[in-house]
Amino acid sequence: MRILWLIGGLLALAFGLVGVVLPLLPTVPFLLLAAFCFARSSERLHNWLLAHKSFGPMIEDWQRSGAIRPSAKRAATLSIAVVFGVSLVLGVKTTVLAIQAVVLSAVLFFIWTRPNG
Incomplete structure (x- = not known):
């Protein structure tokens, strides 16, 4: 089951990264999904995403209070x-x-x- 969560996290991360440059594809929802999936599959990737300079604060804001910068x-x-x-x-x-x-x-x-x- 962990492999499915990992694949889902990697796909969500890929879509989130594409969303950085494509205006119609949202970035943050895909990053939130990636964090959710990584929390269930890869502690290393989950920690990396939360520690990321650009993406980590957005994820933490949402997890803490449903906030958007x-x-x-x-x-x-x-x-x-x-x-x-x-x-x-x-x-x-x-x-x-x-x-x-x-x-x-x-x-x-x-x-x-x-x-x-």
Whole structure:
């Protein structure tokens, strides 16, 4: 069973790292999932992730109080605005834009109602 948790953690970590550069793929939820999986499979990887200079504090903030740092909130908001702006420029259908607006607004609402880390 540990090998499955390890594979899940590695996949989540990979998606989280891709999410650092792709605006539509979230980083933190995948890092939280990776930490969860590593806690059940690899103490070494779990400790590495928690001690990571960039990722560790975000994970600890979330685990401690469900908090998201203001800088992460701003980065997420900017990414969402850019993605929606690109959709507008590309002339995406109105129904798709409406769905995108509702979903992205819900994401922003969730992010901005979390405590600051």
